[in-house]
Amino acid sequence: MASQRGALVGGTSRGLVLDLIRAQGPISRVSLAEATGLTQATMSTVVRQLLSDGLVVETGHGESTGGKRPVMLDVNPSSRFAVGVQIGRESITYVVADLVGAIVGRTRTPGMDGDEPGGMIERLAQEIRNTLDGLGVDKASVVGVGIAAPGPLDLARGAILHSPHLSAWADAPIRSMLSTAVGLPVVLDNDATAAAIGDFWGGKLDGAVAHASVYMGSGIGAGVLIDGIVFRGASSNAAELGQIVVTDANGAETVLEEVAGPSAIARSAREGGEAERLGLSGNDDFDDFRLIAKASVRGDRGAGALIDRSAAHLASGVLTMANLFDLDSVSLAGPAFAVAGPAYVRAISARLESDFFGRAQHQVAVRLSADVSDAAAVGGAALVLQSELAPRTMGLSAPATV
Structure with a gap:
């Protein structure tokens, strides 16, 4: 390896x-x-x-x-295919891409909240088989599966370490387990990194030199590419944007996820007495966040204020990252941006235009990812195509094989 x-x-x-x-x-x-x-x-x-x-x-x-x-x-696009699997507590997305990266099919199923690894692996493997069969794709033409998962990860062992959003998977070697179950090579990477690679593979970065994909599902992370090369850090867990230390409304230190993430916004709505008016169930923070985002888009002022608060906090985090890496490109990806993504683009763009340290030399382009909800799954498929068939200087890990 x-x-x-x-x-x-x-x-x-x-x-x-x-x-x-x-x-x-x-x-x-x-x-x-x-x-x-x-x-x-x-x-x-x-x-x-x-x-x-x-x-x-x-x-x-x-x-x-x-x-x-x-x-x-x-x-020849149809000569080879790759499967990308975006796993999260809120949902699991499967995509199948051809050799040029075009998506030929996708499926979304309920997430992995509380599910134990053993049964979940068989569910993942069966859904991959069902998706390929439904598309008429011969397994012999599939080069592998790319899993995009929330960090922190141990890429050497292909394991999720201790994700706060997938606690049942602590230290589970998901890469080798899925490879055995599905009978294909498997690559594992961080969901935000996968989203960034997907944007790069699809040629959507307009010649960016320093790019970051900000990924928000249940948590917040980022993947950074410098000249098309993944910046990984010492343990391949770089750019954990959600773990930046910030100060909350009470002056106490916390991390960015705790003030800007979907769970934080859902809690704020419920604590502010907005649950009944917005139809929040209180059973699932991410589902409640989606309802808040939809209400915001419809013009609800209370919901709009909550989304604006989240976007303002996230903009501060992105500003810090842009100054650290001298970014010239940022894309927003992940299911949390599916509804109210434009509000986040506006907030981040405005903050960078006014406060980015290098603004006299260059601007920072901010956009939604082309596959905003499924960006990490698309990137997972790109990881396989990149590492199996056409590796560039991207710092990709080798796939595990059965």
Whole structure:
């Protein structure tokens, strides 16, 4: 197994060529050789292997530059697939992506709140099988499964350590357990990191140099990419945005999640006597948060004030992170942004425009992720495609296999 912190420097020649065809195809062999620095002989060998494996197809001829018209190459999207699984207390999302990262199917089921690992693993494996069967995808063409989970994680062992939102999974080796159950290679990564990689893989970052994906489900986290490389820290648990120490309304020190997260907003609504008016059940904080977000979008002033409070606290946290990493790009991802996401975009954009330290040199683009609710699942599938087929210098961990 590769080191959890080690970068896959360029990968193999095969991976490098496939990645370039995926990103720039249709493209000729001559252009590939020029872009990669590989010799024509090496390029011919690599392309022959990719054609033989069905990963690449010849799509016709390009324009002549004086000699024979070049044969153009492109990725065969339906030759390989990957499954992404976004797990959380509030919901579980499954997506299936083809070789170019296009989503061909998705399923959402109830979350993992209180579920024990043994039975839950079989449920995950069965849902993956059902999803593939429903799409008519042959398991032999699936390169693996990418799990996106809330941290902290031990990527070396493929385990969730002690997530406050998935307490039953403390120290459970989810990667190897699921790989055995489903019979496929499995990659595990942080949900926020997965969301960031998904944005990168899909080409949605507009050339950003320093990007952060802020992920909010039941908790709050962030994934940071510097020049397309994941910033992981000493134990691959960097950018835990929700754990930044802040001061609450009473002047007491707490963490950002406790004032900006969905549970904090749901509690504030109930403590403020808003439960009955907003139809809150009190049984599930995240469901209550969704109701508050919907009421806010409909123009309810009390609900709007609660969302604005959350957004203001989160904006302060993002400002701190932007100053630390000199960010030029931020995307918001996760199910908590599905309804009231634009309010958070406005609050964070305004705070960065007024207070970001480097604002005289550059702006920080703030947007919702293209797959806001399912961003981590999409990123999980991208993790598999990236690490199995076309590794760049991204610091990805190797998949566990059965």
